[in-house]
Structure formats: C-alpha cells, structure tokens
Amino acid sequence: MTGLPTETIAAIADELAGAERDRTTIPLLTARHPGMTVDDAYAVQGEWRRRAVAAGRRPVGRKIGLTSKVMQAATGIDEPDYGAIFADMVYENGSVIEHGRFSNVRIEVELAFRLAEPLDGPDATIFDALRATEYVVPALEILSSRIELAGRTIVDTISDNAAMGAMVLGGTPVRPDDVDLRWVAAMLHRNETIEESGVAGAVLGHPALGVAWLANKLAQHGDRLEAGDLVLAGSFTRPIWVQPGDTVLADYRDLGTITCRFV
Template sequence: MLPAETIIAIADELAEAERSRSMIPRLTARYPDMTVEDSYAVQNEWRRRGVEAGRRLVGRKIGLTSKVMQVATGITEPDYGAIFDDMMFENGSVIEHDRFSNVRIEVELAFVLGESISGPRATMFDVMKATDYVVPALEILTSRIEMDGRTIVDTISDNAAMGGMVYGGNPTDPAAVDLRWISALLYRNETIEESGVAAAVLNHPATGVAWLANKLSQHGDRLEAGEIVLAGSFTRPMWVRKGDTVLADYGPMGTISCRFA
C-alpha cells in the first residue's frame, strides 16, 4: 500500500485537475508499485471530500464490463466509481463541454434500486428482485489523467472516468423484458456512429450490478435502496466535441439526447 500522505497528495492533484479542467501525468508511470486497492483509496478520498463539500452521493457507475470496452481501453477487469447529484442531467439537456476533459459518450442501462443489495454472494437474481426499474442512460466520460498507457489503477483513481450521465426514456420493469436484448443506436449530429446490445455487458447487465455489490462488500460497503447504478457500456466510447448533438435510440425504451455547448 502507498503511504497515506501519498494517497492524499494524489487526491490533491486530481482535485486541482478537476478544478482547472486539466490532466495530470499517469500515476502508474510515477508510482509503478501502485495497486488497485491504492487506487480505490484515492477514489474514496476524492469521494469523501465531495461529500464533505456538500455534494450528494446518488449512485455508482460500473466500467469496463463489456469486451468491446475492454478492447477499447486495454483493461481486462471491471471497475466502479461514484455518482454525485450534480453529475446527472435530464433528457434533452444542453451540457457545457468545457466542464470535462477528453469527452466521450457511452450507451448504458441504469438500474434504480428499490432495495439494498449486499455481497459477497449477490447474484443477478438478487439484482432483478431489488430493482424498481431500468432506464436508458448515456455516460459522459472525462479523464483527468493522461490517457496514453493508462491501466486500471489510473482509471479507478480518476473515479473510473465518470464525468456525468444523461437519463430518460421509458422506465421499464426489469421482469417485463429480456434485458439481454435491449439494444441501442447511437447518433452524433444525425449520423449513426455506434450500436450495441445489452448482453455485451457480462452476458446480462444485471450481472454487472451483482459484481459491483460483491466488490463493494470487500470494502465494507453495499448498494443502498434508492441508488442508481450505471451497469456498463455496450458500445465503444464515442468522442464528442463542442457543438455536437448526441442521441441514443433504445427502441421501445425510448430515446435520450443532449447537446454539448
């Protein structure tokens, strides 16, 4: 484990990068012995400061759950990060592009929990039972750490690259549909760029949420009733620039869109 003062110093760097909308040098280049547990310690310090500053924790994101995302990043295991209320945008929002760095969009399903889920032996069936509804979501990725050569240690420290999320469409009872076959078409400026099917997330998106519950249990934590969980992308990340309009069509589950100004 890295010394506590090093964890705090890294959190300081990331906080300044977030404030100045800049990037810091890759952590694994400077701390080659840094572990996954060290990176979650950095993330927890960042999250603790957010809560202390009055930000409200509303959920979690899961990253790198699909093969297409693992290939795109060169990282082979999932990770997770925190979602604060000021990261959430309603369908049709106009979003400040300069608020983020290296802005990309991912297509996901969000699970809104009606009951808590505790590991370490949570299953997708526990997730289905605990979920009030699922809803279409776009995740906005940001990166406060230089991207070339990043490992999962860098990504986790950077709150799993979570910048924000757009949600909307038709809230759906997870028992009413086969979640594996939920599909989406992703457009940028009226041109289709990506498409995917939710089974790409660990064969069933609820499996990702169960993975998260079990991972959190290792850190003495659990998923709480009322939390929203982004289950992981089933398309590759799509780069967006200032002025771009983004739309995702989920068929019967509706459409969600935003514009970056």
C-alpha cells in the same frame, strides 16, 4: 492490500480534485508510482469521494466501467471497475451540456438501474440484483478523464473515479421482469450519423450481472448499494468522442430515445 502511504493517497486525491476543478489532466499515476495497486487506486478514489461528500456533494449511486469486451478492447483494460455518481453529475434528457466542464470527453450507451432496496455482497447474484431493482432506464454516460489517456492502466482509471464525468437519463423506465434486458438494443447517433450500436447483453452477458458484481466488489471495501441508488451498469458500445456543437441521440426502440447537446 494498499501499499502507498496514507499521505501519498491523500496527495493524489488532492491532485485529482484539482484537475476536476481546473478542467485539466495530470500525468499517469502508474508512471510516477510504479508499485501502485488496485487497492491503492480504490483508496485514492475513496478519499476523493469522502472529500466531495464533506464539501457538500450528494452521492446518488455508482457507475460500473469496462464490463463489455468492446470497452475492454477500446481501453486495453481487461477487468471491470467502479466509480461514484453525485447528484451534480446527473442531467435530464434533452439537456444542453457545457463541454468544457470535462476533459477527454466521450459518450457511452448504457442502462441505469434504480434500486428499491439495498443490495449487499459478498454473495449477491443476478437474481438478487433483479429483485432489488425498481426500474431500468436508458442512460448516456459522459466520460471525463482527469489523467492523461495514453498508457493508462486500470490503476489510473480507478483512481480517476473510473472516468466518470456525468450521465443523461431518459427514455422509458421498465421493470426488470417486463423485458429481456439482454436484448435491449441501441443505436448511437452523433449529428444525425449512426456511430455505434449494440445490445445490453454485451455487458457480462446480462447487465444485471454488473450490478451483482458491483455489490460484491463494494463488500470487499466495507460498503454496499443502498435503496434509491442509481447504478450505471456499463457500456455496450465503444465510446465516441464529442466536441462542442455536437448533438448526441441514442435510440433504444421500445425504451425510447435519449439526447443531449454539447456547447
């Protein structure tokens, strides 16, 4: 249940849009609105997303966050969340990316699912998610936090579009029944040094479970995943900080490599 007045939700959405536009951060929402709930946070995100669509941004999918124990430990938050992906957030493999476009910039290693058909909750299963998937492809997520990091709760994170900044797609697309997705592994390099590694099974035991979780969570908010949607299933490594001048490369072995450079 939402507890914040509609005008407060709108005002927070305005703050977050301004922080994204001005590339700044705002103080913790939970410190200023101590009674704020997860439902309030999704209401803020929904209002921010609605305004972005009205302004001409094209939605292309959703991201799932905090689906692995390493990410939950890294953030101190113990449940998944989701956010919106717009077309202007998606970069091709090998892109040169403006670091200053984002705030608190970090990189995560993930798999992205491209859906061939809609996926409805509230009772979606892993098998429904796999059946609805056209292909799975390596992805890097660029985290951007428009709310100060210290002391964040899941309410702050959800309101902040689950810290979605952008994503890079690359490597080799595979059909979900052509590979055991649990055992897709990656090594994450920054400037020729391996910083993180992991396997996709760290995401809830199977990354497609994240997609099913998302479909069921969206159903609670009167929404669903559509054919053609891109779903970032969640990181299976801890995030690494990146600075201007850094080159990032993730090696997924049989699924290829994905890279980007920040300037």
